[in-house]
Amino acid sequence: MTTELISLVVNGEAHQVLVKPNWTLLDVLRDELNLTGTKRGCDTGCCGACTVIVDGKTVNSCLMLAMKADGRNILTIEGLARGDKLHPIQEAFIEKGALQCGFCTPGMVLSAKALLDENPSPTEEDIKTAIAGNLCRCTGYIQIIEAIQAAARNLAGSASRR
Amino acid sequence: MGGLSVVGKGVARVDALEKVTGQAKYVMDLKLPNMLHCKVKRSSLAHARLLKVDTSRAERLPGVKAVATAADTPNIRFGFYVKDETMFAYDKVRFIGEPVAAVAAIDEETAEEAIELIKVEYEELPAVYDPLEALSETAPLVHEDIASYQAGFSAVKYRNVCSHTTLKKGDVEEGFRQSDFIFEDTFKTQVVHQCSLETHPVLAEIDGSGKASLWGVSSMMFPARELLSQALGIPMTKIRIQTVHTGGSFGGKVGYIPLGICLLLARKARRPVRLVLTRQEEFIGTNPRHPSIITLKTGVTSDGRLVSREARIVMDSGACAVDGPAVMTNTATSAPGPYNIPHVKVDARCVYTNKQPFGAFRGYGHPQAYFAVESQMDIIADKLGIDPVEFRLKNCFEKDGSELPTGHRIYHCGLKETLVRASAYISSARPASAENKRWRVGRGVACMLMESGLSGSGAFVKVNDDGTFTVITGTVDVGQGCSTVVCQIAAEELGVDLADISLIAGDTDTGPYDFGSCASRVTRAAGHAVRLAAADVKKQLFELACDRLEANIEDLELRDKKVSVTGSPFKSISVAELATMSIFERSGPILGRGAFLDKGGVPLSERVSGYAKSEGPSLQPATVIAEVTVDTETGRVRVLRCVESQDVGRCINPATMEGQIHGGVVQGIGYALTEETLFENGRILNPSFVDYKMATALDTPQIVPLIVEELDPTGPYGAKGAGEAPIVPVAPAIANAIYNAVGVRIKELPITGEKIFMAMKKSQGGKE
């Protein structure tokens, strides 16, 4: 199998990576770029642990071939905080105890980010719909939903102060 | 207990920052130089004699660095309760998915290719999948040599029965004669999988001295080290198990076989080896919850007093015993429920079949028992026309002094309080939804009592030069939050902020023995050990300080990294100064030591036989009231609200406790309604998240956690164990709510829409 050179921007940084056609974006992020915050939970697009944001939209990176990421802009959990300054969603997850084992957390936070970017004042149903593709076996989702609600309020507050 | 400053507060988890930023490392995130990748060759047959395992072609494949089979092991049978397991199959394969060989190669693709090149010759044998069939005299034997297997308890075992447990109190026949009504119902529960989002990973490296370093996800590191040592004939000094972050366990992350396989391959290849199970392997090759068949015969007086209970239990153990005997002991002791029943007889058998070995899953035998017990309680209450809550309150154990059927007396039991709290909440709450012709709304209650705590834990506390503290324990945080809880306990005892405590955990070499994250034991045992170690440090600091402060030890207090004289805050000396003083002028560094055995009771020998465990030292009582709506035309159920009240003793951290309840409720909803591993001739039909249906956020109801704190003086600050209880009463409460809504009683889990639909159709047909 031949390898191909792809270019992609991950968390604002441009990368060129030699990939095999049968690698997924998840393989590239974890194994080539060592961005292990993106998790492998099922490899069949059913659990959401591998969720990343590609050109503004969440996708299961286990379902996306690396070749398809050529020329795309990707945000992973590692790119969300600005230095030591956490994103308000991350702050809210800590504040509300919205995590236990933490394995679903990166994907969950990114699903929340994509939701709030598109819909700054979601209803509870909107939030549940947005994270329905992110399975969590520990928390029962309640504190996650509360955290996303809190983050939406905080983001709205900081936007109106501006 | 007034004046607690860290314990009892819903402080943020100590691991939260690294988890929300993606920096938290799990074993599958670890890489070592020259690391190889492991894949396991698994049996494709449920029962067969293993004639030949030919690995020669796999060994010749470029990139393959080592292949291991049973020939590389001493073939010593091992196991927690019955020693019937091996690393690799060697005489027979006993289930589809049993490891036959394993390969270490330069990448996963090569390892997968090599696995396909291993040729296994089998002689297929008749298999047995149904535990009732397995009980027959003529059934194929899963383990022919069962009589010779060693057991870690006084096991009664024969043919396909790996453990036969009985309990007898009073005279059930006499009890039935005294009863006005007798009810007999059979309940069935299904196989459900722990489904931790992280699959089992292992990384193994052998150093120059031959010592194995294993990074795994074992929630029971020390027992796993013991089993590995037994199975491979390696002294414990040559095995070090470390855990990093663990992506969930719920009882499923025992992982000693993957640890052993990687160890063998790393030794053979002389390179580090990593194994990460695929989701499919996780489903077929690990140890999910035992399915059960439970028949309850219950005698009751017309005024609602339980008089007599006979229970017959058959548990499907799968191909090995693993946790079966102990799980079944719990099911057996729970068959009478938390009720005062004068006459009790329980007969329980754990039976081998040619399916994957079943194991530990949150609740450990109680979810099965309580589905039966609490479903039948409502059947009886309905027939007698008694309110279900009243019926339970009338029969259930008192706070202090009630006797378990095994003869042990219990104290500080908040069970009644949980029933009262949950029903008070719901009776003042508006119904979760209005009813109409299509959607029927129902409420159902279930309560339960299980034990918590087990075995020993140790801890050390070090005083750092700047007056902060380092806690060293052997405990493992599998995600439930025990790292935060033990740090809170240390901070409370040492009078500092959580930020002044650093924790070293999850390493069999640095930490003292700890039985593990199981049996709802960590807060109690590890928490207690940490508290004792902190108290030891405090005592040493006071001894050093009393001369300098010219005060009596009993007048000293430790707060904000200073020892001061109570009432004279300016008379103080910093911990940093004391630490330095100790190192250079007195007795060397200050080291605190704590050890605790959470000792349970012993059942009365004349009442029990074949018991695999003792009575738990503490309790975890809980009540759930579920509200559901049932689509009368399709049978589809939506859970609208679950109120769960649980007696946790001292609640060390309300935020993490509520998280345990939320998570337990949602797992319980899956157990009740949608989750099931389906088998056909020993093969799993749905080994993926496509058809194994865990609840999503959209399936989650409103959840109301109500925390009852009936303090238990044997736990740290009065704490009880609390992690497992939340799941247990959920399924029966939902079953009872469904009956309340549409009048059909489903006695087999999961209660799918189809089962309800067919039952409704049948009952309507009957009326017409």
Add this chain to the structure above:
Amino acid sequence: MSLPKFAYFVPATIEEACRLLRQHNGRAKIIAGGTDLIVSMRERLIAAEYLVDITRIPGLDSIGHDAHSGLNIGALCTHGQIESSRLIRQRFAVLAQAAHTIGAVQVRNLGTIGGNLCHAAPSADSAPALLALDARARTFSLQGGRILGLEDFFTGPGGTALKPDEILTAIEVPNPPAGYAGIYLKHSPRQAMDLAVVGVAVVLCLAEDGLTCSDARIALGAVAPTPIRARQAEGLLRGKKLDDDVIKESARAAAEAARPISDIRGSAEYRKEIVAVLTGRGIEQAMREARQKVRRKGKS
């Protein structure tokens, strides 16, 4: 488990894509969103030595509409695009509803309507909605394109009428009559991330009296080797005043049209019953909505 090895082509034009398919006749597969294909390849259910990625071909991912020819959906439109398209939500709501029930957000952001149809799972959620809208499939091949009625497009589980070098390029949906209403109802154990045990789409129109059905189309998913129309059930509605008996009769006829199998997701018997229930509900809901439209029109 790793994905099997394959060679990967990214053609820039549809002609190039067709040439690649012809060149690797039978051994090449088209990949669009990949949500079905990648999983099937990982589980070794589908084998392909060559993948032809058509997502870089321009012009296949837009949604267009005109008063004459109706709705045109490029085969590469994602479910997310469809569920959020204002045009589709307002004028072809049944399709937006169906798209919304697929998987979850992440899958809807990757998966395409063309892929959903070409994978040809009997449970594909887009299919009943499109069948009920009388949609057509537009294809391209080097011999020239075709327009196929969607019913003729599906040939069996996983099978379509596409020739090896033919590519689905667009879905065309004729303009439905004014005042029509459409509903997609899906029965599955979970609220998301689930496959249909039964899917039913109902599209209907009422006459000016607001009671008589002037036209109706009913399509069923997951209850036959392909998604199907329930023509007899439709016929029982046309020209009739929609009272409870008529609806019940039509729902029964839909159940009779279903030829489901029993599998781990549900028995054949249960599926048939659910077809009747969902069809009845679909008719009732569509009728209420259509009636409102008739009334609004009467007032204006």
